[in-house]
Every structure is written in C-alpha cells, then in structure tokens.
Amino acid sequence: MRPQKIQDGELLAALSDVFRNKGYEGASLKELSEATGLQKASLYHRFPNGKKEMAEAVLNEMDQWVTQNIFKTLEQEGITPTIKLKNSLDQISKLYNGGKDNCIFRALSMQEGFDLFHDVITKGFAGWLKSFKSLGLSMGQSDQLAEKNAIQTLIDIQGSLMLSKAMQDTIIFKNTLKQIEERYS
Template structure:
C-alpha cells in the first residue's frame, strides 16, 4: 500500500479553505484537486461520493474541533466563567483566523449547499446557542436572558465576519469578540 500524499488533517484543511472561499456550488473539482495537491481520481478514491462527501467530511471535522475547543470549554464545570469565555473567544478567533476566514456554515448554506447541509448547519448553530446559554447561566443570567444573549452572540460573530470581508477590516471581528466578553462579565 502506497503512503498517502496528504494526511487527513491537511486534506480537510485544504478542502475547507476552498469551500469557505467558493461555497459549495462555486468549488470546482479542479480547485479542490489543486488545493489538496491530489488528482481528481485520488480525491474520488478518498471521497467516492464526490464533492458532497468532501463537504460532509469538512463539516464533520469542523464539528469535532468546535465541540472540543469551544463547546466543551464553555460548558465545563469547575472553571470560572471568565476563564471559560476567554479560552473560548481565543479559539473562536483561531477558528476564523482573526476574522479573515468565512464561516463554513455561511459558505455551505447558499443555494444547493443549503439543501444538502441544512440539518448539519442547524445542529451546529444549536450547539453554539446551547453553549453560550450555558455560559450565561453560569454568570447568573436568567434562562431567558442567557438564551437572548446566546442568540445575540451568534449574530455578532456571524455578522462581524461578513462585515470584515465587506469592509476588509478584521478589527471589526476583534472588537466584536471584546464586546462579547463584556456581555458575559
């Protein structure tokens, strides 16, 4: 058996970058192939169901990463809320490359992508809301206020990412993370 030219982590990162910038419809097999350094046949060998399976693998990998680095941190018991929040916001900044990268959910929720990935995207957003609601409760917010703040936090993150792209200014994202921190202190 020949060794793989590209390891799974690198492969998924390269595929993710294409999907984040091009969306599902805009990501061609040629671009996916070029980004990974694999021939189309090799991509199909790894992902027999093609582009849809590639996007599903990217989403599954992203879900594992976000769950480990953000959700579990926000929901962890025995750590001061301010520490959980700071650690999570640092990971959110890492996830979106300081505001330079698009959200994979946004990129895959356009046109045909939404039909394919609606359930995964909805589940992902619910995970964000659940985790930030748990954080709100841990700082003494009522359930209603914690849920309201969780929704606003998600809106702020997603909206700031779009503004960063449109305005070409990552300070918008950085300042948004600071405002989120203030919301929970």
C-alpha cells in the first residue's frame, strides 16, 4: 500500500479551514481537494460518504481537542479556579487563532449544515456551558449565577469572533477574553 500523502491531523486541519471559512454548503469538493492536496478520488477513498463524512470527522476532531484542552482544564481538580480560567482562555485563544478563525459550529450551523449537524452542535455548546458553569461553581458562585455567567461567556466568545472577523480586528476577541477573566475574578 502506498503511504498517504497527508497525515490525518493535517488533513482534518485543512478540511476544517475550508469549512470554517465557507460553511458546509459553500465548501465545494474542489476547494476541499485543493486545501488538502488530495485528488477528489483520494478524498472519497478516505471519506466514502463524501463531504458530510468530512465535516463529521472535523467536528469529532474538534470535540476531542476542546474536551481535552478546554473542558478538562475548566473542570480539573487540584488547581485554583483562577489558574483553570487562565489556562482555558489561553487554549480558547489558540483554538480560534487569536480571534482570526471562525467557530466551526457557527460555520456549520447555516442552512443545510444546521439540519445535518444540529445534535453535534447542540451537544458541543452544552459542553461549553457545563464547563464554564462548573468553573463558576468552583469559584463559589450560586447555581443561578454560574449558569448566567456561563451563558454570557459563550455569547461573548461567539459574538467577539464574529465581530473580530467582520471588523478585521482581533483586538476585539482578545479584549473579550480579558473581560471574561474579569467576570470570574
């Protein structure tokens, strides 16, 4: 068997970039092929169910990364809530390339993508809310305040990503992460 031209991690990163920037409907097989450096036939060999399977693989990879690097950090025992927050905000910045990259959930929740990936997106956002609520509770916030802050945190992250992209100014995203840190101080 011939060696693969592109490793799985690189492949999923390239596919993710296309989906983040074009959404599900806008991502053509030609663009996915060009981004990965693979011919369409090779993409179908790796993903027999086509573009939907590619998007599912990207979502699965993203879920694993976020769970490992953000959720587990926010829920980790034995470190102070302040350190948990700082470490997770650093990872959030890394996930979104300092505010330059779109959220994959937003990109895949338009039109047909929403119907196809609704359950995964809903589960993903629920994970974000659960983890930030856990942080708030570990800081002594009431259940109601911890939930309120978790919701506002997710709104702030998502909104600042959209605004940063629209205004072509990542300072908006970076300042939002600072404001989130202040919210939990």
